[in-house]
Amino acid sequence: MNESNITPKIPRRIAQTVLNSLKGGVVPRIGLPYITVGRRKEIEALLHDVHIIGEGGASFRFIVGKYGSGKSFLLQIIRNYVMDRNFVVVDADLSPERRLQGTHGQGLATYREMIRNLSVKTRPEGGALTLVLDRWINNVQTQVASELGVSPDSPSFAAKVELQIFAVIRQMQDLVHGFDFAKLLSLYYKAFTDGDDELKGKVLKWFRGEYTTKSEARQELGVTVIISDDDWYEYLKLFAFFFRQAGYAGMLVLVDELVNIYKIPNSITRQYNYEKMLTMYNDALQGKAQYIGTIMCGTPQCIEDNHRGVYSYEALRSRLQQGKFSTAGAQDLLAPVIRLQPLTYEEMLVLTEKLTNLHSGLYGYQSAITDKDLEDFIKIEYGRIGASTNITPREVIRDFIELLDILYQHPEMKIQQILSSDAFSYAKPAAEDKPIDDQFADFTI
Numbered sequence: 001m002n003e004s005n006i007t008p009k010i011p012r013r014i015a016q017t018v019l020n021s022l023k024g025g026v027v028p029r030i031g032l033p034y035i036t037v038g039r040r041k042e043i044e045a046l047l048h049d050v051h052i053i054g055e056g057g058a059s060f061r062f063i064v065g066k067y068g069s070g071k072s073f074l075l076q077i078i079r080n081y082v083m084d085r086n087f088v089v090v091d092a093d094l095s096p097e098r099r100l101q102g103t104h105g106q107g108l109a110t111y112r113e114m115i116r117n118l119s120v121k122t123r124p125e126g127g128a129l130t131l132v133l134d135r136w137i138n139n140v141q142t143q144v145a146s147e148l149g150v151s152p153d154s155p156s157f158a159a160k161v162e163l164q165i166f167a168v169i170r171q172m173q174d175l176v177h178g179f180d181f182a183k184l185l186s187l188y189y190k191a192f193t194d195g196d197d198e199l200k201g202k203v204l205k206w207f208r209g210e211y212t213t214k215s216e217a218r219q220e221l222g223v224t225v226i227i228s229d230d231d232w233y234e235y236l237k238l239f240a241f242f243f244r245q246a247g248y249a250g251m252l253v254l255v256d257e258l259v260n261i262y263k264i265p266n267s268i269t270r271q272y273n274y275e276k277m278l279t280m281y282n283d284a285l286q287g288k289a290q291y292i293g294t295i296m297c298g299t300p301q302c303i304e305d306n307h308r309g310v311y312s313y314e315a316l317r318s319r320l321q322q323g324k325f326s327t328a329g330a331q332d333l334l335a336p337v338i339r340l341q342p343l344t345y346e347e348m349l350v351l352t353e354k355l356t357n358l359h360s361g362l363y364g365y366q367s368a369i370t371d372k373d374l375e376d377f378i379k380i381e382y383g384r385i386g387a388s389t390n391i392t393p394r395e396v397i398r399d400f401i402e403l404l405d406i407l408y409q410h411p412e413m414k415i416q417q418i419l420s421s422d423a424f425s426y427a428k429p430a431a432e433d434k435p436i437d438d439q440f441a442d443f444t445i
Contacts, residue, residue, distance in 0.1 A: 010034055015362040019355075023401045025394055027072045029124070032080060035354050038347040039074055042340065045333035046078050049293050050087070053250040059293040060284035062258075062310075062320065064303050065340030068394030071297040074340070075254050078295065082252050083121045088132065088243045090114035090236070091254035099261060100276040102229060102269070107276070108209050111232035114253065115208050130204060136246035137192050140164045158193070165189050168245045172238065180225045181238045187221060209235075233280055240292035250291035258298030262308050274313035281319065281336070303337070343393055348378050351393070352400050359404045369407075373415045377403070380419060 014031040021028035022035075042063075049059035065071045079089050092098060092113040099106040117126040144150050144160045151157065169185050172178040184203055191199035202220050209227040211217040217226050227235050240251035264270045277296075283289045303310045303320075311317040320337050331339060343351070352374045360367040381396050407415060 010358060010361060012362055015358050019358060019362065019401060022355075022397050023405075025068070025398060027076045029076060032073075032077055034358060035351065036077060037351040037354070038343050039070065039077070039340075041333055042074060042338055043077060043081075045338060046074075046295070047081065048334075050078075050082055050085070050250075050252070053087075053252070053291055053293045054085075056244075056290050058284040058287070058289040058291070060281045060336060061293075061295045062303060062337045063295060063297045063340065064300055064337055065297075066299060066392055068392030069340045069342070070393050071340060072256055073393075075256060075295060075297060079119075079252070079254060080124075082249075083119060083124055086121065086247075086249045088128075088239075088248050088251045089117075089119045089254065090251065091117050091119075091256070093257045094255060094260040095257065096260060096263075099264070099273055100280075101272045105229050107229040108227065108232055110255075111227065111236070112209050114236070120248070129207060130200075132243065132246065132248070133188055133204075134192065136168075137161075137165070137189060139247055140168075162189075168242070171245060172241060175238060175241065176234050177225070177231065178238060180223055181235065181242070183223060184221070185242070233276070233283075237283070237289045237292055241290055244291040250293070253292065253294040255294065255296040258296055258310070259302040261310075262298070262302035262305065267308075270308065271313060274310060274316055277310070278313065278315050278319075281316070300339070345378055345382060348381075348393070348396055349374055351397070352377065355397070355400055356404065359401070359408070363408055365408065369415055373419075376416070376419055 010031065014034070018028045018031040018035060046061065049061065052059055063071050063074060075091075079091065083089055092110050094100075094110065097106060098110040098113055100110065101107045102109075115129060118128050118132070119126050120128045120132060122128075123131050141152070141161050144157065144164060145152055148160060150160050166186070169182040172182045172185075175181075184206055188200060188203045190196070191203060205211060206217060206221060206223070206226070209232065211226040214224055214226055217223050236251075236253060243251050261270060261273045264273065280294055284292070284294060298310070301309060306312055306317070311321065322332075322335070322337065322339075331341070353371075356367050356369050356374070377400065378396075381399065403415070403418065406418065407413060
């Protein structure tokens with residue numbers, strides 16, 4: 001194989017996680033740089049948004065692709081990238097119980113899932129809210145000690161820290177719901193300095209949207225508002241602004257499985273969800289939000305269906321519909337909707353080579369698979385009837401990892417033996433599909 005494409009030594013723990021995840025049809029949360037192939041232009045477009053967010057702007061994008069086309073993979077790449085650059089990330093997969101809006105708290109359930117999954121570089125697995133709040137206070141204390149030259153033992157130290165804390169809080173009071181949010185931040189600071197874990201827990205409960213009645217919140221915290229199904233996105237915007245003041249670059253909101261809105265049987269409920277989506281979209285593009293970006297993922301049908309999809313809501317369709325000049329070969333990646341194109345044959349060959357090296361490194365054997373073997377495998381996969389438009393990276397990856405597993409467990413077998421067997425014949429191109437060979441005629445890895 002080409003030495004320049006050999007995957008660098010990867011810890012076995014990471015290699016195991018990556019291969020297990022891919023074989024199970026899910027995206028690994030670690031090890032992505034070792035297997036990332038293609039999507040360069042899409043990634044560059046999204047990273048442009050990240051720079052805008054870091055400068056105080058906002059963004060909103062849709063990523064559209066078939067099941068298994070790489071939507072979630074692309075989300076995970078961006079997630080890891082922005083966390084490395086000091087962003088806070090919240091994410092949630094929509095479901096029948098989690099929507100953008102609902103009559104039974106489904107919107108609030110989505111907010112709760114996002115806050116539960118709140119992640120930063122030092123806590124990438126989620127649950128980072130307490131860490132972020134505590135870090136903010138610790139950073140202010142460090143700043144007072146270093147920049148203002150006030151010793152922590154000084155009688156004036158606590159007062160100076162309090163001044164800095166309330167300087168941040170005052171900036172939030174003019175924002176929508178900012179006064180109440182600022183009051184909760186001040187309560188958290190008080191609990192932190194007093195070592196009152198019970199009060200800290202109650203404030204965190206409020207931030208997580210877990211108070212169900214205003215009377216309960218008033219009794220425990222002295223506030224008369226709670227985060228609700230109607231206004232949860234306003235609090236996400238407040239968090240984004242606060243995180244920036246707390247020393248982070250901004251916040252990215254990732255929402256997957258939009259198909260669960262498409263599946264809502266009641267048309268009025270669907271329209272309410274699309275109305276919420278429109279509000280979020282308009283806030284980002286009209287400058288009503290700062291330091292926040294949103295990426296939503298869905299299938300072509302759940303976006304473009306004029307009867308049930310996002311395009312059934314005229315205000316969104318008129319904003320998002322593809323223009324006259326975009327084509328599959330010349331897509332406008334600066335538009336709100338990014339449509340994922342299939343990976344090329346060359347990209348899939350590079351990916352299978354990376355997986356071969358990953359697999360052999362994990363199980364400690366010298367792979368006998370040649371460039372020609374990889375080429376033959378891809379030819380067969382892409383030679384299926386309808387593969388040119390329907391095959392996805394997920395299918396190819398799962399087939400290939402299974403092939404690697406079989407060859408490892410049965411070293412007496414050869415890859416060509418398996419590829420030419422009757423068991424694999426369903427994937428062989430028919431005689432009339434010969435053009436697939438022509439596409440590889442002049443290609444070498």
